Amino acid sequence: MTEHQGILTPEHIDYTLLKPEAGQRQIEEHCTRAIDYGFAAVCIFPQWVPLAKAILDGTPVKVCTVIGFPFGANTRMVKSAEAAEALEQGAAEIDMVINLGAIKSGDHRRASQEIETVAGLVRWAGEDKVLKVILETCLLDDSEKRDAARLAEAAGAHFVKTSTGFGPGGATVEDVRLLREAVFPQTRIKASGGIRGLDTALALIAAGADRLGTSAGVELMQSWRSSRGIL
Amino acid sequence: MTEHQGILTPEHIDYTLLKPEAGQRQIEEHCTRAIDYGFAAVCIFPQWVPLAKAILDGTPVKVCTVIGFPFGANTRMVKSAEAAEALEQGAAEIDMVINLGAIKSGDHRRASQEIETVAGLVRWAGEDKVLKVILETCLLDDSEKRDAARLAEAAGAHFVKTSTGFGPGGATVEDVRLLREAVFPQTRIKASGGIRGLDTALALIAAGADRLGTSAGVELMQSWRSSRGIL
Numbered sequence: 165m166t167e168h169q170g171i172l173t174p175e176h177i178d179y180t181l182l183k184p185e186a187g188q189r190q191i192e193e194h195c196t197r198a199i200d201y202g203f204a205a206v207c208i209f210p211q212w213v214p215l216a217k218a219i220l221d222g223t224p225v226k227v228c229t230v231i232g233f234p235f236g237a238n239t240r241m242v243k244s245a246e247a248a249e250a251l252e253q254g255a256a257e258i259d260m261v262i263n264l265g266a267i268k269s270g271d272h273r274r275a276s277q278e279i280e281t282v283a284g285l286v287r288w289a290g291e292d293k294v295l296k297v298i299l300e301t302c303l304l305d306d307s308e309k310r311d312a313a314r315l316a317e318a319a320g321a322h323f324v325k326t327s328t329g330f331g332p333g334g335a336t337v338e339d340v341r342l343l344r345e346a347v348f349p350q351t352r353i354k355a356s357g358g359i360r361g362l363d364t365a366l367a368l369i370a371a372g373a374d375r376l377g378t379s380a381g382v383e384l385m386q387s388w389r390s391s392r393g394i395l
Numbered sequence: 396m397t398e399h400q401g402i403l404t405p406e407h408i409d410y411t412l413l414k415p416e417a418g419q420r421q422i423e424e425h426c427t428r429a430i431d432y433g434f435a436a437v438c439i440f441p442q443w444v445p446l447a448k449a450i451l452d453g454t455p456v457k458v459c460t461v462i463g464f465p466f467g468a469n470t471r472m473v474k475s476a477e478a479a480e481a482l483e484q485g486a487a488e489i490d491m492v493i494n495l496g497a498i499k500s501g502d503h504r505r506a507s508q509e510i511e512t513v514a515g516l517v518r519w520a521g522e523d524k525v526l527k528v529i530l531e532t533c534l535l536d537d538s539e540k541r542d543a544a545r546l547a548e549a550a551g552a553h554f555v556k557t558s559t560g561f562g563p564g565g566a567t568v569e570d571v572r573l574l575r576e577a578v579f580p581q582t583r584i585k586a587s588g589g590i591r592g593l594d595t596a597l598a599l600i601a602a603g604a605d606r607l608g609t610s611a612g613v614e615l616m617q618s619w620r621s622s623r624g625i626l
Contacts, residue, residue: 184466184492184562185534187500209468211496233466235415237440242477249472261415265442269418303416330561331415 172365172388176374178228178257178354179381180207182329188215195219203381205257209233210250217254226294228257231282234328236261236300240278247282251289258286259296259325259354259377264303267312275312276319283320296323296354296375301343302333309339310346317351323375327357334358337371344372362387403596403619407605409459409488409585410612411438413560419446426450434612436488440464441481448485457525459488462513465559467492467531471509478513482520489517490527490556490585490608495534498543506543507550514551527554527585530574533564540570541577548582554606558588565589568602575603593618 181194205228232243266274286295297316326335334357355368356377412425436459463474497505517526528547544555557566565588586599587608
């Protein structure tokens, strides 16, 4: 147990809308709610970055988007082009999926080079820009999780992130703990995938999650406030 | 009922392996089996196109890959870059996901322009190259399915394809029939998503499917042969 236990703030939350069938109006409403609640970021598909940037500009809410999502099975060129365009269009946070096929083939060099390339683009875009690398922990064994996390960190990731939310499993307390122990203290952890209840959210934070990726941000904040007697 | 009913050939099958955790060895085995069975194509992630091309070169089996997959929510630039690189690396068939968010927002122009751009790249790569547009029918109502199919056809698609296999539903006989009626006779239909049994496969072909996207190609051909008394 850490001093984090029992504390949920809007800054913990990457408010996520990754439904392919969501249209312009849903993205707009999502961004407006993110401003109302003061979430850390909205996490949306690349095609909506310009729209989200236009709405969120001048507010503290960042635009976060997903790269090589959700399978990480694109080429380095495509992941780089996608990240470069998103940064150019106003994304401040880049959540890229690690090359799972390369990890599973023992080709750490390929997985690493992709992250290094995107990390270079993120650094070049500004010191305040953030790179998160999604490991899709549900498809990895514990040894692979540690290797992938350290590889991502060494290649320039600011965060390691558990899940896409589209794999067979999401964030677990055990995985957050494992990742927290695997990486250096300055590397942050984002838990994501299936986070809907307040107890889960608080347990993930207590285990070491700095950020939660969830579409249930509003419900979580409401539960948190009512549990504290705040209306 | 048509004369197609009851006939399954290897040329009906795009033999599909779209698991993010599949490594180099699984891709190699997949391609080898495709050669053994004489399938129309292997359908794999973009990062494996060079490997598949090296194995399949000189055989009748084509390399097919997926673009903007599975959500279709990337930008036009990224879809184009991904298709261009895949064609350059040896892909002969491009299965791109339509921009569902644009369709749902009534922004047909945006959806159409993306397909036109990729269709231009495919034509430029050679007359034998093929563009299929995935509509993700499970997320569309019947009117949207027809609109999307006609929009894709008008923008230069050779095939309209039902599903990614990662949405809430896959290919249905009803959808194949609807698409067959919606588009011109020279536009072909690919059914995909959840096709595992021989009866389903034959019903989809009878309804008008020219191609089936399935990971169960080997099992389907074995069922077909044993149903015909062929060992």
